Amino acid sequence: MDLDDLIFQGADYHYKGEFDKAIAKFQVALRIDPQNEYAHNQLGILYAKKERFDAAFREFHKVVQIDGHNTYALLWLGILYLKQGKLNLGFGKFQRIIEIDPSNADAYYFLGAIYNFRHNTAKAIEYLKKARDVDSDEPDTHYRLAQAFHNLDMTDNALLEYQRTLDLKPSHTKAISGIGWIYYNRGDRHSAIAEWKKTLKMNPKDRDAVFNLAKAYNELAWEAIKGNKPNEAISCWKKTLGVDPKNKAALYYLKKYKM
Amino acid sequence: MDRRHFLKWISKGILSASGFWLCTSRDAWGKSAFDFALEGQNLIAAERFAEARDALKEAVRLDPESDWAHGLLGRAYYGLGQKTEAVAAFREAARINPADTYSRMMIEIITQKPIPRPKKSESPLTPLEKKARAEEESMFNRLTPEGGLAYRVKRVVIDPGHGGFDSGAVGPTGLKEKDVTLDLAQRLKRRISEKGKIKCFLTRTGDYYIPLSDRTVIANQYQADLFVSIHINANENRKAHGCEIYYCSETASSKEAARVAAFENAVLKYDEPFKKRPGYIDIEEILFNFERRLYWEESGKFAGVFQNRFQQALPFKSRGVHSANFFVLRSAKMPSILLETGFISNYDEEAELKKASIRDEIAVAVARGLLYGSG
Numbered sequence: 071m072d073l074d075d076l077i078f079q080g081a082d083y084h085y086k087g088e089f090d091k092a093i094a095k096f097q098v099a100l101r102i103d104p105q106n107e108y109a110h111n112q113l114g115i116l117y118a119k120k121e122r123f124d125a126a127f128r129e130f131h132k133v134v135q136i137d138g139h140n141t142y143a144l145l146w147l148g149i150l151y152l153k154q155g156k157l158n159l160g161f162g163k164f165q166r167i168i169e170i171d172p173s174n175a176d177a178y179y180f181l182g183a184i185y186n187f188r189h190n191t192a193k194a195i196e197y198l199k200k201a202r203d204v205d206s207d208e209p210d211t212h213y214r215l216a217q218a219f220h221n222l223d224m225t226d227n228a229l230l231e232y233q234r235t236l237d238l239k240p241s242h243t244k245a246i247s248g249i250g251w252i253y254y255n256r257g258d259r260h261s262a263i264a265e266w267k268k269t270l271k272m273n274p275k276d277r278d279a280v281f282n283l284a285k286a287y288n289e290l291a292w293e294a295i296k297g298n299k300p301n302e303a304i305s306c307w308k309k310t311l312g313v314d315p316k317n318k319a320a321l322y323y324l325k326k327y328k329m
Numbered sequence: 330m331d332r333r334h335f336l337k338w339i340s341k342g343i344l345s346a347s348g349f350w351l352c353t354s355r356d357a358w359g360k361s362a363f364d365f366a367l368e369g370q371n372l373i374a375a376e377r378f379a380e381a382r383d384a385l386k387e388a389v390r391l392d393p394e395s396d397w398a399h400g401l402l403g404r405a406y407y408g409l410g411q412k413t414e415a416v417a418a419f420r421e422a423a424r425i426n427p428a429d430t431y432s433r434m435m436i437e438i439i440t441q442k443p444i445p446r447p448k449k450s451e452s453p454l455t456p457l458e459k460k461a462r463a464e465e466e467s468m469f470n471r472l473t474p475e476g477g478l479a480y481r482v483k484r485v486v487i488d489p490g491h492g493g494f495d496s497g498a499v500g501p502t503g504l505k506e507k508d509v510t511l512d513l514a515q516r517l518k519r520r521i522s523e524k525g526k527i528k529c530f531l532t533r534t535g536d537y538y539i540p541l542s543d544r545t546v547i548a549n550q551y552q553a554d555l556f557v558s559i560h561i562n563a564n565e566n567r568k569a570h571g572c573e574i575y576y577c578s579e580t581a582s583s584k585e586a587a588r589v590a591a592f593e594n595a596v597l598k599y600d601e602p603f604k605k606r607p608g609y610i611d612i613e614e615i616l617f618n619f620e621r622r623l624y625w626e627e628s629g630k631f632a633g634v635f636q637n638r639f640q641q642a643l644p645f646k647s648r649g650v651h652s653a654n655f656f657v658l659r660s661a662k663m664p665s666i667l668l669e670t671g672f673i674s675n676y677d678e679e680a681e682l683k684k685a686s687i688r689d690e691i692a693v694a695v696a697r698g699l700l701y702g703s704g
Contacts, residue, residue: 171443
């Protein structure tokens with residue numbers, strides 16, 4: 071069997087989810103052509119899918135030794151470094167990719183995400199905008215960019231990027247949560263509640279939506295108490311229990327003010 | 330049938346000879362998409378890629394949903410060295426037919442290394458896009474992006490423990506934990522706000538009860554960079570005294586820390602872990618775990634800084650820094666620590682905690698630790 075056939079069959083097995091057969095084909099292919107970067111990369115991915123991360127790392131490392139410009143292998147080395155918790159090494163790989171390929175959206179995405187994790191939002195925005203401008207079809211790029219804008223109180227930009235996230239992936243509940251907080255912090259609590267309710271329709275156990283709603287209803291209840299509107303407060307606490315039946319605050323105050 | 334076998338089959342003329350038509354779309358001269366695709370296929374075999382490309386472009390114009398024609402067009406572009414166009418054509422083929430191994434493989438082979446990106450067309454701005462652009466222009470003129478990977482704290486949420494019907498621990502002479510924590514939090518907020526470098530928010534501003542879940546929700550609401558929960562310790566042994574600091578980690582630093590965390594985690598609900606899909610690498614899960622680990626590490630650093638400040642500034646013994654898997658700390662999407670500033674159950678420390686001067690010293694120690702820890 072020639073190399074091309076082995077590679078094709080390996081890829082075919084891979085896409086069909088038959089990982090062991092795919093690995094066997096690529097291993098044979100590599101005996102014929104030990105420098106085949108695609109076969110090494112495929113083996114790397116297949117090992118990663120089988121959670122053999124050390125073996126995956128070795129394959130990607132071999133590719134980079136064969137050709138230091140193979141950005142696919144560099145990207146996966148960076149990701150595997152992050153998996154190991156090695157921030158600086160991962161960061162270095164993504165930066166190297168940008169040097170080789172200044173239009174690599176994935177590398178910009180990871181660099182932006184890392185800056186977001188360090189709460190260096192101005193740098194996060196710089197990189198995530200580049201990721202977005204190169205490839206605008208990734209919902210998580212828009213989501214992380216929205217988070218960075220949100221952290222800087224640039225709420226129009228945050229709203230726009232959360233919305234773009236949802237245009238690409240309507241079930242992105244974290245983006246809905248973010249939109250809700252922007253409305254909430256602007257004083258538009260009813261719009262915020264409406265957003266979080268959308269999430270509950272998708273997943274009644276979504277933790278963010280449950281706790282956000284409980285917090286919002288409890289706060290509305292307190293404002294009603296301060297405004298001497300106990301019935302309104304009672305109605306709010308009942309709503310809290312509707313989403314979070316064990317909410318201790320609502321249980322206690324409902325009992326207290328009903329009497 | 331996979332593409333390769335199909336191509337071998339079709340190259341032998343079996344389909345055309347038997348009068349089998351994949352496509353009925355025809356142009357004005359009666360030539361169908363199939364005819365153009367077949368012509369393109371033959372031209373590729375003859376390595377006449379430019380002519381093949383033109384024929385195949387015609388094939389996809391007549392039948393835009395033919396994965397076969399798109400795949401062949403990808404091969405023609407690839408033969409011409411036009412990798413960007415080749416990837417676009419292979420992507421289209423794979424979109425139409427996700428089982429198209431050849432096109433998927435070619436995308437992966439070509440994109441292992443940099444290829445030029447296609448140019449994007451600009452569309453008119455929506456009203457929100459216009460507002461966002463104006464906001465960005467006004468904000469970025471005031472921003473100086475800083476490099477480096479040091480953790481940055483620009484806003485902090487202070488959580489006074491307990492409140493309302495939950496008084497927390499009560500001292501031998503009646504001092505309530507909830508009152509001390511609120512007063513400490515308010516003093517701390519004033520201190521931090523005076524410096525003007527960090528924005529500060531409180532989870533509660535009066536004597537009312539807030540569930541644990543609401544407290545971290547508030548930290549998430551304000552996109553906080555650090556969450557500091559203030560408590561006063563208590564023990565049946567009235568001799569127990571001193572300050573200790575907790576932060577979240579995967580494993581507990583001691584049996585006692587594990588016990589405390591297990592007790593708190595008994596209320597754990599809704600905390601569903603990522604659902605693992607076998608044979609699937611979830612990049613977002615990798616990033617989530619990485620982010621959480623970074624926050625825990627950062628929490629440990631802040632805990633160490635606060636501990637040093639406490640040792641230097643307070644008349645309380647240091648009981649050290651502890652870590653455990655606390656639900657309340659884990660739910661925060663930022664570094665988070667829990668301070669136990671003395672034992673209210675201890676006669677001497679209860680007396681100290683009643684003093685405004687000691688409360689100020691605690692607030693100063695935390696504020697300085699915060700400013701120091703945030704660079």
